[in-house]
Amino acid sequence: MAKPLILVTNDDGITAPGIQALISFASEIGDVFVVAPDSPQSGMGHAITINSTLHATKINTLDENGVKTAYSCSGTPADCVKIGLQELLDKKPDIVLSGINHGSNSSINVIYSGTMSAAIEAGIEGVPAIGFSLCDFTWKADFSQAKIFIQKIINQALENGIPNGVVLNVNIPKLSSDEIKGIKVCRQARANWKEKFDKRKSPMGKDYYWLTGEFDLLDNGEDTDEWALAEGYISVVPTQFDLTAHHAIQNINTWQLK
Amino acid sequence: MAKPLILVTNDDGITAPGIQALISFASEIGDVFVVAPDSPQSGMGHAITINSTLHATKINTLDENGVKTAYSCSGTPADCVKIGLQELLDKKPDIVLSGINHGSNSSINVIYSGTMSAAIEAGIEGVPAIGFSLCDFTWKADFSQAKIFIQKIINQALENGIPNGVVLNVNIPKLSSDEIKGIKVCRQARANWKEKFDKRKSPMGKDYYWLTGEFDLLDNGEDTDEWALAEGYISVVPTQFDLTAHHAIQNINTWQLK
Numbered sequence: 001m002a003k004p005l006i007l008v009t010n011d012d013g014i015t016a017p018g019i020q021a022l023i024s025f026a027s028e029i030g031d032v033f034v035v036a037p038d039s040p041q042s043g044m045g046h047a048i049t050i051n052s053t054l055h056a057t058k059i060n061t062l063d064e065n066g067v068k069t070a071y072s073c074s075g076t077p078a079d080c081v082k083i084g085l086q087e088l089l090d091k092k093p094d095i096v097l098s099g100i101n102h103g104s105n106s107s108i109n110v111i112y113s114g115t116m117s118a119a120i121e122a123g124i125e126g127v128p129a130i131g132f133s134l135c136d137f138t139w140k141a142d143f144s145q146a147k148i149f150i151q152k153i154i155n156q157a158l159e160n161g162i163p164n165g166v167v168l169n170v171n172i173p174k175l176s177s178d179e180i181k182g183i184k185v186c187r188q189a190r191a192n193w194k195e196k197f198d199k200r201k202s203p204m205g206k207d208y209y210w211l212t213g214e215f216d217l218l219d220n221g222e223d224t225d226e227w228a229l230a231e232g233y234i235s236v237v238p239t240q241f242d243l244t245a246h247h248a249i250q251n252i253n254t255w256q257l258k
Numbered sequence: 259m260a261k262p263l264i265l266v267t268n269d270d271g272i273t274a275p276g277i278q279a280l281i282s283f284a285s286e287i288g289d290v291f292v293v294a295p296d297s298p299q300s301g302m303g304h305a306i307t308i309n310s311t312l313h314a315t316k317i318n319t320l321d322e323n324g325v326k327t328a329y330s331c332s333g334t335p336a337d338c339v340k341i342g343l344q345e346l347l348d349k350k351p352d353i354v355l356s357g358i359n360h361g362s363n364s365s366i367n368v369i370y371s372g373t374m375s376a377a378i379e380a381g382i383e384g385v386p387a388i389g390f391s392l393c394d395f396t397w398k399a400d401f402s403q404a405k406i407f408i409q410k411i412i413n414q415a416l417e418n419g420i421p422n423g424v425v426l427n428v429n430i431p432k433l434s435s436d437e438i439k440g441i442k443v444c445r446q447a448r449a450n451w452k453e454k455f456d457k458r459k460s461p462m463g464k465d466y467y468w469l470t471g472e473f474d475l476l477d478n479g480e481d482t483d484e485w486a487l488a489e490g491y492i493s494v495v496p497t498q499f500d501l502t503a504h505h506a507i508q509n510i511n512t513w514q515l516k
Binding site: 040042043044045046047048049050051053054055056078079082083085086087108110111112117120124125126152153156157160163165166168169182183185186187188190192195196197199200206207208209210211236237238239240241242243244245246247248249251252253254255256257258 | 298300301302303304305306307308309311312313314336337340341343344345366368369370375378382383384410411414415418421423424426427440441443444445446448450453454455457458464465466467468469494495496497498499500501502503504506507509510511512513514515516
């Protein structure tokens with residue numbers, strides 16, 4: 001059987017240790033083709049580049065991992081997937097992998113996540129996709145502990161297929177592989193960020209702000225990604241891009257809109 | 259009864275005719291407070307500014323519309339809502355309105371939409387919110403035809419309340435008010451964009467790309483926003499930010515993940 005073709009991208013940029021780890025894990029499973037941002041794109045959500053030009057530069061520094069081809073792209077994670085699928089790859093990949101993100105994309109973070117926007121873009125284009133994130137935002141995070149779990153999830157996705165219209169949001173606790181208790185399929189926990197704007201004055205006397213905040217979990221369910229991670233499990237949330245709140249249609253239909 | 263406090267934002271920037279129209283329509287309903295991007299942010303998805311500073315500048319040019327306060331913000335639409343709610347407003351608004359966007363945000367466009375990211379951000383923070391878009395991307399689009407419908411939707415949302423965890427994605431066909439057949443509550447149509455990358459060479463001989471594409475509707479349902487718009491109705495899609503594909507959890511639980 002032919003080896004699967006795997007497109008790898010991320011949002012921390014092509015030089016991040018997290019994508020290097022994912023390339024190395026994926027290379028043991030299939031042929032890896034990389035299209036990743038040339039600079040960090042964290043917090044970019046599902047941004048795409050429509051008002052400026054895109055560049056994609058072929059690079060060769062990743063060949064030691066068994067990578068066939070790697071491109072560094074000037075765009076966002078969603079741009080990387082679009083240009084990878086439509087322009088740079090000769091055939092449709094069997095799966096798109098995004099990450100490993102340096103930091104959590106669990107719960108409401110999925111909305112702001114460049115890592116997950118790449119996976120969602122692939123899903124929209126009909127390609128199975130998984131986003132991986134490690135709950136450790138440091139550059140020197142130890143991705144090796146997650147290897148066997150990540151490879152298991154990729155292999156199972158290739159074997160079983162991911163349902164249409166769904167991509168996987170995988171978050172990994174910051175634990176050694178011995179300490180990780182297993183893998184749980186979860187729902188997205190309800191939460192938001194309590195923003196704090198750090199207001200400062202520029203040397204010219206003009207106010208400016210840094211956005212900071214604290215994560216505020218609003219959900220005590222034992223079926224959520226936050227619960228699984230706190231208990232030492234890897235969380236897998238099947239994530240969709242049909243945003244319709246089907247349960248609310250009946251309610252809004254009672255409004256006087258005639 | 260006190261007039262409702264209405265926060266207005268958009269993604270085309272504070273100078274766009276679409277937001278000027280929305281400010282004018284909303285001023286007849288409540289007290290309007292504006293925080294909008296200082297430059298166009300189309301296609302920004304749910305991007306937020308975490309690696310650079312944010313500026314918010316008080317401006318007075320909007321006072322003729324009855325606007326109490328307006329700020330021009332250097333950030334994305336989601337940033338505008340965050341800084342508006344947490345830093346610039348003294349109290350929680352009764353509703354957040356985003357738009358009127360110059361161009362459609364129906365179907366899969368919701369994922370890429372800065373207009374809807376502002377509404378979703380408000381929803382995440384527990385404030386009722388509606389994004390409005392007119393299916394006419396030109397700068398000189400005629401927003402006045404939609405006035406009575408937009409005011410009806412705002413008034414009904416204020417009166418009935420929008421269900422928790424839901425924001426409204428309202429799209430308006432490019433028709434006169436006489437031609438508009440009414441308002442339909444819909445689901446998001448399945449669709450994607452068939453990208454075409456327009457590849458060019460720079461004066462320095464380097465390849466670069468412009469992202470273009472064609473909308474590809476994959477859904478014949480008569481309960482979708484695309485169907486409603488094509489038939490001459492305004493579409494209202496209740497939109498959620500819990501992205502969990504609940505129906506897929508059982509399927510993924512059959513995988514060998516132990």
